[in-house]
Amino acid sequence: MANFHDSDTHERKETSSLENNTEIIKDKFADIVVDDFQSEKKFSLLVNLKYHLNLYWLNSKEFFNKFPLLGYSLKRIFFSLITLILAICAIFILLRLVTPDDTYVSDIDLAKLKIIPGSPEYNALLTERMKIFGVYGSIWSQLGTYLRNVTPFIKKTLLVNTYYDSVTGHLTGDTYQTWFYLGTIFSAAVGQPGELVSTAFARAIPYSFAFGSVTVLLAYFIGVPLGIISAKHKEKSVDNGINTAVITLLAIPPVIIVIGIYLISIYVFKAHGLFSSGGFSTKFWPVVAIFLMIAPPIVLTTRRYVIDEMTADYTKFALSKGMSDSYVFYIHIFRNAGIRIFRVFPTAFVTTIFGASIFAEQNWGIPGMSRFIVAGVAAKDSFVVMGYILLTATAGIATSLLADIMMAVLDPRVKLTK
Structure with a gap:
């Protein structure tokens, strides 16, 4: 009841302040000649606009105070989008500076068309192709075109599957409408030249998602118990053994781990070396x-968080009150440590799909997302690289926000407000 009266009093004060501000505005402009505003109507509109803006601001503050989680989420999304746009602009400009113009006609057989590089026909073809892909003109116009293409709220009409018409001397192709356009693949080392980047990504993501999700779940299913066992036997032989194994794996470069498992699977367990030609055993080793690669950090962080909670004051107080060790551990210690452990689960999932799995997908020939960033950079296929970066950055922002929301939902002590 006290909180209700306090809120009501605060609201009356804000309304009174708003009315006073309106009266001040009227007094301030009362001595101004009406002709300065051209009419009394414009003066009235100015005062009403100021009043409604203040009213909107107060209502917005009241709404977000009632729903802090929603307000925090919207604020995070807004600033994340600003950061993402700035990153896209910087990376796009850098890639365009290092990408030669002839990349955009690299998928056309110029010899078959009897077009000599540097000839007027070649220059006309190059100009027309660059206009189709939105990379012609100043760097700022190119950047604006790319930002428009990746904005999912604007419908775009594109020309795809282009080919050179020797009769007309111009490019022709199929008209395609889409809401989201990442560009086209140019290099055969990356994929099928002329294929949409979004189409190639849609075909590869399920493989990376399947391997990433299975591995992350397995890493948490095994890594968290190992971390708990290590923490409960701190500085004992079990703890020392687990720490030694974990630190050793962390010290070995990931590429060495992948190559080592790859060779062991082939020469020791007689598995196939290619994902497409093997059965379950071949798909198991990646x-x-x-x-x-990803389990050792989970073991270490779990051990650290559990030890932090084991040495906290509330743990000592609970034990001094006569509570059993198992009750204190599983009801208090593990619950509080678990919030911090599983908070990073969404981030670990994204970093595994787009990071740790790169080496494994390359060695076993898995048709996942890794080949796009590796081959795309090597072939200077700018649209593929930009699409990969845009996808990973967006996924990282989304999972970071999800992790914060999970923290607030699981832990009532966390308040996403000032």
């Missing part, structure tokens, strides 16, 4: 390789 999971093992990725697991050995």
Whole structure:
């Protein structure tokens, strides 16, 4: 009841302040000649606009105070989008500066068309192709075109599957409408030249998602218990053994781990070396390789968080009150430590799909997302690289926000307000 009266009093004060501000505005402009505003109507509109803006601001503050989680989420999304746009602009400009113009006609057989590089026909073809892909003109106009293409709220009409018409001397192709356009693949080392980047990504993501999700779940299923066991036996032989194994795996470069598991699977367990030609055993070993890369940090962080909670004052107080060790551990210690452990689960999922799995996908020939960033950079296929970066950055922002929301939902002590 006290909180209700306090809120009501605060609201009356804000309304009174708003009315006073309106009266001040009227007094301030009362001595101004009406002709300065051209009419009394414009003066009235100015005062009403100021009043409604203040009213809107107060209502917005009241709304977000009632729903702090929503307000925090919207604020995070807004600033994340600003950061993402700035990053896209910087990376796009850098890639365009290092990408030669002839890349945009690299998928056309110029010899078959009898077009000599540097000839007027070649220059006309190059100009027309660059206009189709939105990379012609000043760097700022190119950047504006790319930002428009990746904005999902604007419908775009594109020309795809272009080919050179020797009769007309111009490019022709199929008209395609889409809401989201990442560009086209140019290099055969990356994929099928002329294919949409979004189409190639849609075909590859399920493979990376499947391996990433299975590996992350397995890493948490095994890594968290190992971390708990290590913390409960701190500085004992079990703890020392787990720490030694974990630190050793962390010290080995990921590429060495992947190559080592790859060779062991072939020469020791007689598995196939290619994902497409093997059965379950071939598909099992990439999971093992990725697991050995991402599980050690999970074990270490789990051990650290559990030890922090074990040495906290509330733990000592609960034990001094006569509570059993198992009750204190599983009801208090593990619950509080678990919030911090599983908070990073969404981030670990994204970093595994777009990071740790790169080496494994390359060695076993898995048709996942890794080949786009590796081959795309090598072939200077700018649209592929930009699409990969845009996708990973967006996923990282989304999972970071999800992790914060999970923290606020699981832990009532966390308040996403000032």
